[in-house]
Amino acid sequence: xxxxxxxxxxxxxxxxxxxxxxxxxxxxxxxxxxxxxxxxxxxxxxxxxxxxxxxxxxxxxxxxxxxxxxxxxxxxxxxxxxxxxxxxxxxxxxxxxxxxxxxxxxxxxxxxxxxxxxxxxxxxxxxxxxxxxxxxxxxxxxxxxxxxxxxxxxxxxxxxxxxxxxxxxxxxxxxxxxxxxxxxxxxxxxxxxxxxxxxxxxxxxxxxxxxxxxxxxxxxxxxxxxxxxxxxxxxxxxxxxxxxxxxxxxxxxxxxxxxxxxxxxxxxxxxxxxxxxxxxx
Numbered sequence: 103x104x105x106x107x108x109x110x111x112x113x114x115x116x117x118x119x120x121x122x123x124x125x126x127x128x129x130x131x132x133x134x135x136x137x138x139x140x141x142x143x144x145x146x147x148x149x150x151x152x153x154x155x156x157x158x159x160x161x162x163x164x165x166x167x168x169x170x171x172x173x174x175x176x177x178x179x180x181x182x183x184x185x186x187x188x189x190x191x192x193x194x195x196x197x198x199x200x201x202x203x204x205x206x207x208x209x210x211x212x213x214x215x216x217x218x219x220x221x222x223x224x225x226x227x228x229x230x231x232x233x234x235x236x237x238x239x240x241x242x243x244x245x246x247x248x249x250x251x252x253x254x255x256x257x258x259x260x261x262x263x264x265x266x267x268x269x270x271x272x273x274x275x276x277x278x279x280x281x282x283x284x285x286x287x288x289x290x291x292x293x294x295x296x297x298x299x300x301x302x303x304x305x306x307x308x309x310x311x312x313x314x315x316x317x318x319x320x321x322x323x324x325x326x327x328x329x330x331x332x333x334x335x336x337x338x339x340x341x342x343x344x345x346x347x348x349x350x351x352x353x354x355x356x357x358x359x360x361x362x363x364x365x366x367x368x369x370x371x372x373x374x375x376x377x378x379x380x381x382x383x
Contacts, residue, residue, distance in 0.1 A: 129147065129148040130148075131145070131146055131155075132145045132147055132222075133145075133221050134188055134221050135216070135219060137191050137296050138294075138296055138298055143155075145183075145188075145221070151182060152183055152225070152228065153180035154180070154183045156178065156179045156181065157177075158176060158177055185225060185232055186232055186236060186258065187296040187297070189225075189229055189232075189233055190236070190250075190255070190302070191298065192213055192216065193213060194250055196208045196212070199250075204249065204251075205250070206249065207240060207247035208247060209246070209247055209248075210229060210230055213248065230246075236250060237250050237254065238254075256309075259297075259302060260306075263289045263290055263293060263310070266289035266293070267282075267285055267289045270285050287312050290307060290312055299314065
């Protein structure tokens, strides 16, 4: 895929999910703040799906791009991310919470207006649909107002941790052999890659009785394919969690586990492409 956003004047290879059959195939590259660090990060918006871009620089190998060869072997991958992670810092700041005061209700266009980051305004429809999972909302006339709710955020994060805790043992035998508390620490640390340490990551660690520095260390050591945790990290749909418990424990989780096993074939993507390029050379 050729260069598609400002500041990139060379061709790169992008590996991303194929647009849905009902979509128009349009894609937009957005520059947004990383939810944990605040650093400007590139994202891909395609058919309503937000994906984070990862760049891999390979020392060997090349790619065919159309009818010519890109010799440096570098590429981008795009993996789905739950937009609530991206919105959380904005909504947290927007309510202007002080002490026990729950904060202010704000209009969505006000919350998404961020200096030097017009990309957030492209996420208006996504934010409107997904942020009620973690926000109180009220309507005055035809205008809707949002306010982040701590209890709703924690319920959403708790659900994410539980989903990851169920998914990780299905990835490979190394995860399956880990003790339950270690798998729990892994799950929290993975989410911690997209959460500020205070208050959300600290809140999770306190609730699950985990040591925050230890969770950070685990996060630095483990390597998980983002697409393998697409459901826990890439989806906000947990409104049905209280319904049909037996279905969640059987059919749905079996499907997720099977999907995760298939996707882990691409886990160590850098090593895979490096080996392939060495064989060519």
